[in-house]
Amino acid sequence: xxxxxxxxxxxxxxxxxxxxxxxxxxxxxxxxxxxxxxxxxxxxxxxxxxxxxxxxxxxxxxxxxxxxxxxxxxxxxxxxxxxxxxxxxxxxxxxxxxxxxxxxxxxxxxxxxxxxxxxxxxxxxxxxxxxxxxxxxxxxxxxxxxxxxxxxxxxxxxxxxxx
Amino acid sequence: xxxxxxxxxxxxxxxxxxxxxxxxxxxxxxxxxxxxxxxxxxxxxxxxxxxxxxxxxxxxxxxxxxxxxxxxxxxxxxxxxxxxxxxxxxxxxxxxxxxxxxxxxxxxxxxxxxxxxxxxxxxxxxxxxxxxxxxxxxxxxxxxxxxxxxxxxxxxxxxxxxx
DNA sequence: TATTGTTATACTCTATAACTATA
DNA sequence: TATAGTTATAGAGTATAACAATA
Numbered sequence: 001x002x003x004x005x006x007x008x009x010x011x012x013x014x015x016x017x018x019x020x021x022x023x024x025x026x027x028x029x030x031x032x033x034x035x036x037x038x039x040x041x042x043x044x045x046x047x048x049x050x051x052x053x054x055x056x057x058x059x060x061x062x063x064x065x066x067x068x069x070x071x072x073x074x075x076x077x078x079x080x081x082x083x084x085x086x087x088x089x090x091x092x093x094x095x096x097x098x099x100x101x102x103x104x105x106x107x108x109x110x111x112x113x114x115x116x117x118x119x120x121x122x123x124x125x126x127x128x129x130x131x132x133x134x135x136x137x138x139x140x141x142x143x144x145x146x147x148x149x150x151x152x153x154x155x156x157x158x159x160x161x162x163x
Numbered sequence: 164x165x166x167x168x169x170x171x172x173x174x175x176x177x178x179x180x181x182x183x184x185x186x187x188x189x190x191x192x193x194x195x196x197x198x199x200x201x202x203x204x205x206x207x208x209x210x211x212x213x214x215x216x217x218x219x220x221x222x223x224x225x226x227x228x229x230x231x232x233x234x235x236x237x238x239x240x241x242x243x244x245x246x247x248x249x250x251x252x253x254x255x256x257x258x259x260x261x262x263x264x265x266x267x268x269x270x271x272x273x274x275x276x277x278x279x280x281x282x283x284x285x286x287x288x289x290x291x292x293x294x295x296x297x298x299x300x301x302x303x304x305x306x307x308x309x310x311x312x313x314x315x316x317x318x319x320x321x322x323x324x325x326x
Numbered sequence: 327t328a329t330t331g332t333t334a335t336a337c338t339c340t341a342t343a344a345c346t347a348t349a
Numbered sequence: 350t351a352t353a354g355t356t357a358t359a360g361a362g363t364a365t366a367a368c369a370a371t372a
Contacts, residue, residue: 016221016224016225016228016232016236017217017220017221017224017236018224019220019221019223019224019285020217020220020221021312022289023288023289023292024198024292024296024304024307024308024311025195025198025199025202025288025292026217027308027311027312027315028191028194028195028198028199028311029195029199029213030238030311030315031191031311031312031314031315031318032188032191032192032195033238034314034315034318034319034322035187035188035191035314035315035318036188036191036192037322038318038321038322039188049338050192051339054180054183054189057180057182057183058179058180058182058183060182061179061180061181061182062179065179066353066354067353067354068352068353068354069179073179073180075193075196076339076340076341077340077341077342078353078354078355079340079341079342079343079354079355079356079357080339080340080341081354082354082355082356083339102348102349102352102353103347103348103349103353104346104347104348104349104352104353104354105348105352105353105354106353106354122182125186125188126185126186129186129187129188131321132317132318132321133187133314133317133318134317134321135313135314135316135317135320136310136313136314136317140310140313141187143306143310144187144307144310144311144314145187145190147299147303147306147307147310148187148190148191148193148194148307149184149190149194150298150299150303151194151197151198151296151298151299151307152190152193152194152197152198153298154295154296154297154298154299155194155197155198155201155295155296156197157298158201158294158295158297159197159200159201159295212361214361214362229330229331230330230331231329231330231331239362239363239364240363240364240365241330241331241332242331242332242333242334242363242364242365242366243362243363243364244331245331245332245333246362265329265330265371265372266330266370266371266372267329267330267331267370267371267372268329268330268331268371269330269331327372328371328372329370329371329372330369330370330371330372331368331369331370331371332367332368332369332370333366333367333368333369334365334366334367334368335364335365335366335367336363336364336365336366337362337363337364337365338361338362338363338364339360339361339362340359340360340361341358341359341360341361342357342358342359342360343356343357343358343359344355344356344357344358345354345355345356345357346353346354346355346356347352347353347354347355348351348352348353348354349350349351349352349353
């Protein structure tokens with residue numbers, strides 16, 4: 001890229017998206033995409049993607065959970081869970097154990113290897129988020145957390161009420 | 164779904180994702196996905212998707228913008244812009260006008276029809292966000308807005324510094 | 327040589343639908 | 350009949366790479 005093009009690029013951020021900035025949804029999208037891209041890069045060296053990282057976390061926190069339950073927590077379809085669990089099982093992080101009371105279902109468990117992987121991944125993401133949000137004071141980060149949770153809940157309620 | 168399954172589903176929200184809730188990125192994702200789904204439904208009757216809505220807004224705010232500039236604002240590749248602009252042009256909302264000084268480029272302009280479409284879409288999304296976030300007081304909504312903008316900026320700075 | 331818009335192609339994530347084996 | 354997991358397939362959104370026209 002030549003000097004002229006670089007200069008033009010540097011000038012671009014003069015808010016050509018002014019009409020969009022008024023929308024919470026738009027700002028959510030921009031913030032999310034920024035963060036998610038970095039998240040993926042942080043997890044890659046550990047052999048995880050955002051989806052497998054999330055699944056590993058849920059199975060860690062709820063040993064014995066079924067794939068159907070996992071699909072509800074992660075808000076994806078059962079068919080999508082198969083791929084994610086296949087991936088984690090191939091990596092030796094998770095096991096499908098038979099359920100005595102229901103031979104159709106699997107109980108998902110994190111292996112010892114998976115447990116260690118989780119610890120490393122959790123620490124990596126914690127460190128990464130700490131670095132990522134240095135421009136926000138700790139109370140501001142907590143405020144953001146709370147507002148995001150409440151916004152998601154509000155949106156969910158509104159949708160479910162409007163059926 | 165029978166009664167037993169419904170009961171099980173109703174019980175599910177006992178925070179099996181506890182280990183994920185600590186991460187801002189996770190809460191951003193959940194909130195964003197909730198909102199984006201509703202956004203898409205709001206725009207559908209107007210013949211718009213989230214991507215074409217955003218592009219229309221930017222072209223409204225920056226008449227004569229080129230496709231390359233648009234790709235930078237929207238954070239997508241030039242090849243992706245072609246599809247979006249094709250869509251808006253087919254709908255009669257946007258025109259590609261030749262640029263005298265550069266015969267390779269197009270200057271994008273919103274037609275009168277497109278301008279009216281934008282007004283309807285803007286009002287629809289405003290109304291929808293107002294309904295969606297009723298659980299948040301107006302000052303909280305503003306605080307969320309500001310924190311999202313700063314979080315995105317912080318993440319961007321961190322990434323660019325870490326090259 | 328570099329850039330604009332374009333096309334063709336591929337990849338990721340997710341959804342839908344049909345299937346099996348159990349319940 | 351209904352459910353758990355699976356498979357095959359398709360769609361949306363985006364990326365990469367190569368191209369013609371123009372700078």
